[in-house]
Amino acid sequence: MDFSLNEEQVILLEGFKRFLESDIRPIADEYRDKFIPKDMALDIQKRLIPFGVVNGMVSESDGGMDLDQVTYGLLMHELARVSPDIAVTTQIYGITTKLMSAAPKHLKAKYQRDLMDCNTAASVGLSEPDGGSDMAGVKLRAKKDGDNYILNGEKTWNSSGGYSDFIFVLANFSDGSSDQGLGLILVERNHGYQTKDLEKTALNSQSTAQVFFNDVKVPAENVVVSAPNAMKSMLGTLAMSRPIVTMMALGIAQAALDEALSFAKDRKQFGGPIAGKQMIQDKLATMATKIEAGKLMALKALDQIDRGAPDQVHVAMTKWYGTELACEVVYDAVQIHGASGIIREYLVEYLNRAVRVFPFTEGTTEIQKLIIGRALTGISAF
Ligand SMILES: Cc1cc2nc3c(=O)[nH]c(=O)nc-3n(C[C@H](O)[C@H](O)[C@H](O)COP(=O)(O)OP(=O)(O)OC[C@H]3O[C@@H](n4cnc5c(N)ncnc54)[C@H](O)[C@@H]3O)c2cc1C
The missing domain is CATH 2.40.110.10 (Butyryl-CoA Dehydrogenase, subunit A, domain 2)
Incomplete structure (x- = not known):
């Protein structure tokens, strides 16, 4: 399995990151903890459409970009790194446009175009x-x-x-x-x-x-x-979505690591930057390793979906472990900030609240472990 990015992915991701910094970061900063009204929320999603995150998973015959899951996951990781909130709205477009593409023809004729163009939510x-x-x-x-x-x-x-x-x-x-x-x-x-x-x-x-x-x-x-038949169909949709949610949580963790690194280089104690202290480096190294481990699990799950061989047990491992790792990383980022880590003006204070959602949304850590336990033992405990 080779997760090095191909040329197309590099170009797409680099362009997306530039767009996120110039167009999304200012909104994310201004609207942290503040409701984005519907018109504005839909306008933001419209601007994200060309990058494939909104309806990129829909087939070209249905007017989508037919992106592979690995690319979609990498893009959602970057979006959540800049704005967890906007990423959640985008992810819901990802799910609903996918559900719509599997709907009967007469419903697609009535609802699909406006949804894919973000004229409706x-x-x-x-x-x-x-x-x-x-x-x-x-x-x-x-x-x-x-x-x-x-x-x-x-x-x-x-x-x-x-x-x-x-x-x-x-x-x-x-x-x-x-x-x-x-x-x-x-x-x-x-x-x-x-x-x-x-x-x-x-x-x-x-x-x-x-x-x-x-x-x-x-x-x-x-x-x-x-x-x-809906239960089976929804479980299939969730199994595709869980590695994406994991990539989003790890995007938040990456943002926290970025903040912690910058803070640790600036903050001086005992005659030098705390980044030079061994216990801080231990934390930073552990955080970076956890993000890498979680991403590798999620990318494997997404790659399996792309190959048409999704593995529900690996998805469950990815969802619980990756989202819990993300929480651990953000916790350490707050610790590195000391008391500043709980002050509103520092981004990690917000990231610490935002990441907490991910170990239960789209299937809790406990339920994922029960899925793994059932596969290991052959006994369903739920
Ligand atoms: C921000 C956000 C967005 C969301 N978006 C959506 C959405 O768009 N659509 C939607 O339908 N839902 C959505 N959800 C809901 C989410 O999917 C649920 O929170 C999740 O499924 C867990 O359900 P619950 O919160 O009712 O917890 P419960 O099921 O009540 O569980 C409570 C606790 O008990 C544990 N537990 C439950 N059963 C067992 C068991 N058998 N053995 C051991 N432990 C168990 C759980 O793991 C958890 O720790 C969203 C949630 C959040 C926070």
Whole structure:
């Protein structure tokens, strides 16, 4: 396996990094902990489209760039390094444009172009107040009523949910008399769902929302994946997305290492820069090694997906280990800053809050370990 970058990747990444520094860094700095309004959020995503991060995973026949996963992961790593918040919005575009490209033709004809051009925003509704890790425990019901489904229930933690124009909703389908299992249905805001943004520790410049469905009437033709097949399809989507999330967490870790290095060279104690002290160098070396280890795991997972041979166990190892390593790196970056590490004007203070999201979003560390444990023992513990 060779992870050295080819010429095309080098050019793409170098151009992307220049764009991030000139166009995204100033926004990230100004809007740290401050909500970016919808129009502006969509405009930022439009400017990211040419680099392939928004809908780059969509096939060329569907109007996408058909990027390989390794390249996509490297780009998302750089984006999260500059703005974890904007990267989350972009990643949701990555998932929703991918879900859309697998939707029936009539739905693609109606919704795909505007989504891929970032004229609309979509969200993914899996988690519920009583069902996070236990995805199969979905309570939201979609009950058949003539040519429609009537939806009742609640979703939560929907990234981009607060300003979503539509949501891919995982629901328990019923034909009116009996349950059919989990299906995926596209629900427009016009159909009548309500949203409420959640205030989080970090990532507050993008929306994470609760979504309420009270007798929301949705045409039956909006079914994206019919029951009972949605669980399998969503697990497949998450397995592709988890190494990307890991690359993003490690991007935040890289930003923290960058900050720690610069601080350690400037800060003088006991007659010289702390960068010259052996215990600080130990930390810096460990941080750099952890990032390298996590990236190698994620790149292997992405390469396996590119080769058409995804390995769910390796993905689970990558997700839990890589995101936990990222948290450890940021923790050490704060330590290197001393008391300054908890002051708002220092970026590491923010990175320390932002990275904490990653060991549970898209499947917690514990659930990833249970997947690995099941493969090792043949016994499912969940
Ligand atoms: C910023 C952010 C964005 C998100 N975006 C989205 C989104 O767009 N769409 C969406 O649907 N969801 C989204 N989520 C939700 C995310 O996927 C869930 O947080 C995650 O699935 C875990 O669910 P939970 O938080 O309800 O924790 P729970 O499932 O309640 O788990 C609580 C704790 O118990 C542990 N646990 C649970 N079951 C077991 C078990 N069997 N054995 C051992 N330990 C166990 C967990 O690991 C965890 O530590 C987002 C979350 C955040 C924070």
